[in-house]
Amino acid sequence: MAKTMQEIITAVVTNLSMVPGVGAQVYAEDRIAQFVQRVFDLAFEEHFWHDYMEFVTRSLDGSTGTITSDVPFSRFKDIQTVWVAGTETKLTQLPRNRNPFLITGTYPKYVSPVQSDTRPLKVWPITATNDIVIAGRVKPDDFALDDEINLDHVLLEFGATWMYLEDDGHNGGAAEKYRVLYNDRFKQLTSGTFSVALSSDSRVNDSMQRWTEWP
C-alpha cells in the first residue's frame, strides 16, 4: 500500500533514533523530505515502474512527423515503446548513419527525440500518416507531505536513511547497512516486477499454444 511522504519521513526519523512527531524536527524534516524525493527521482530513472506507465494513441500530422496532440511524457527517455497503431510493429530509434530526409513514404519507421515537454518525439518519414501507440512512464510532480508515493516505501526509507547517515559522519557501519539494504531492495523489486507470466514470443498469436516464461 502506498505511503505518504510524511509517513516515510516519520519512518526515516525513527530509523535515525530521532524524536518523531509532527513538527518535532524543525531542522531535519525538510532535508529528509528532499532525500526521499531524490531517492525517488533516482529510482524512477532506473526502471519503467508499472505504477507510472501509461499507453496513449496519437495521430501524426503527415508533414512534419510530429504528433497532433500532447502526450503525458515530458522526456524522450520516458518513452519505452512506440507501435504503429493497429499492428505489432515497433518503431526503432532513427539510425545515426541515415539521412532522415531521404526516408520517404507514409508508413512510420523510426522515432527521434525532440526538445519538448509535451511532444518529445518525432516520427520518420515525416510524411507518415498512421496513428501511433506510445508506452512510457509519467513522472509525477515533487511530492507534498500528504501525497501518496506509488513506489515501494521501504526502498525510499532505506535510501533516505542512508543519505542522512552519510552526512552525520558517525558510525559508518550504520550508513553502510542502509546502503546495502537499499541496493538489495532495489534488486528485489526489479527482479520480481513481472510477477505475471511473460510471453517469450511477443508476435501476435491468440492461440493457447504458446511458450510462456515464469519468473
Place this chain on the structure above:
Amino acid sequence: MFGKPIRRREETLLTTTIRQFDGGKNVIDADLNLSSDYAKELSNIERGIDGSLSIRPGTRLLVDFSDLDSAAVVNITYFSERVIAVLASGRVVSAQADGTKTSHSTAWAGSAFTHVSFAPFNGELVIVNGVDKPLLMADDFTVDFLEDLATTSNVNTPICRYACTHQRYLVMANDPTEPDALYISHKDASGTWPGDPAPNSAVKLNLGSIVPVGSAEIRGIASFRDRLVIGFDECVILAQLDVYVTSGATSVHTPNFDDIMPGFGCSSHRTMVSLGNDLLFCDFYGVVSLAKTIISNSLEPARASELVDPEIVALLQQLTTGTLEDKMHAVYDQRNRRYMLFIPNANDPTETICYSYTTIRQLKINAWATLRGWNWAASCRTALGNVLFARGTQIFYYDFEDTDSVADYKDDQETFSDDTVYTDGYGNSPTDDEDSGVPINFTWELPWADFNKRMYVKHSRYIGLDTTGTAAFTFQMFVDNLYQDRDGELTPTLEMDFVGGSHGGFGADGYGDVFGGGRITSDERLYAWTTPFKLAKFRVTGETKEPLRIVSISVAYQRGSIRR
C-alpha cells in the same frame, strides 16, 4: 544503485557538553576569552547549590496593610517572629506568619521622612528615621520613644538616619545637622546618650578630620566581627569600640579609628549586609567585600562585583545620592547563600533591578545574576531563612516551598485567560484563581564559543539538553557574529522550543497548553540541529510560571575545513 562511498569511512562526529556554570554573569571579559562557565546574560536564572542553573523562586503575598493605612512601606525588618514595617505615614505595624496585622504606633504621624533604619538591641528594636526622635519597640511589641531609663527623657537622644548594634553599644550616625557625627550609647543602655546623667560612657565623635579623602558624611554603619564598619563616599573606617582611656577615676570611651581604607566607600547604609565571614555593601563603583585574611587576621576589602561592575555603575550614575540612600537596599538569602542588592532603575523607580550574588567560599563559587520584574521598596530576612519584600502596602515572601510554581505575586495577581499580562508586567488583580501569579521572564545567554578550533568550520548535527522542571523554553543558536539586525532584533540561526525534562509528555497537559506535549528534553533520542559555523552562541529564554533547572547542554558536530 548507490555505489561504494568515495572516501574511506572514519568517525568524524564529535560531541561537547557544557555543564559547569559556576562563573555567573560576566560583562567585563571579551566573549572569546570566556569559558562556558560564564554567561553574558543571566536574568532571573541563578546558579543553584547543585551547580545547575535554575529559574529563581517566585513570590507570594504575605500581607497587605492597606486596610490599616494607605501609606506605602518605607522599610521592614524581622523582629521576634514578626515582620515590622514602618509606613510613610509614620505608622509602625507588624504582621505575623498567619497574616495577622497589628498597628503599634503613630508617634511619627505627619513626619516627612524617607528613610528608616532598624537596630535590634538587648531584645528590643530601635527604629530611627533621621527626622524624629528614635522609637523603641519592646519585646511585647509596644512602641514608645527611645529614652534614658534614669530620667525617662529623650532630650539627649540623637536624631540620626542610621543605627546599628555593635559590641553592647547602640551606634547611630548621619545626624542631619552633623552628618559626620558618630553617636555611641552607654554600654548596655540604648537610651543613654551624651548629656544624660552618670553613669554614662556614651560619646559623640566627629569623624570629619579622620576621613582622608572625599566627603565626611557618614553613608552607613555596620557591625562586622570585632569592628564597627563606617562607610563614607570614598573610604571605609574600621573602628574598634570598647576601648577606654582611664585618667584617675575617670574612664572615657575612646574608640580606635586607626584602620582606614581609602578607595572603597559606601553609597547606602541599607546595602550593608553581614554574611558572617564577609561584609558586603555597595559603593559608587560596585559591591565591596570585606573579609578577614587568613594570615594577618585583618579585614581586607575587595571589589566583589568586578564582573558586573559596568552594569552596576551605569545604573548608579543615573541616580541621585538621595535615591541611593533611600531606595537602594540589600538582603542576604541564607538558604541559597545569595547577597541580593536592589538598585532602582530611576529616581522615581518603576523597577528595582536585583543583582544577586551567590557566594560560597568553601566551594570557590562567586556567581552574579540579575533578577528582574520587581519593584521592592524594602527587604529583610527572617530567622528561618525566608526572605521578605515590601512594595506599596504589601509584603511578599520568597516562595521556596512551592516547587511546582515559580510565579511572581501569587495570591495578589494572575494572568488573563490567554496567559498574558499587562505590558508593564503587572497581572490582573485581585486574583480569584487558584493558579495565581504572573510568569517570570528568564534569559540565559552564553558567550561566543569556538569549540577550541577557531579557524575551522564546524557542522552541528544534533542538540541535547539535560533539564528538570516542566517549563517551556526557547533554545536559540547564533553563529558567526550574526546576532542582531539593524533594528536590534535578534537573528538566531537555529531556534527550537523545548519543555523541561519533568514534563508529562503528550496528553499530560490540559487544553491550550504545550502542543503535543512539547519537545521533552528528557527524551534521549536525537533532535536535529544542523548548521555550519565557526563561532556559536547559545541562548535560553522564556516566560513561565513553572520551574526549570538546566543541568547541561550537549552538541554533536563535525569539524570541517577552514573555508566557510
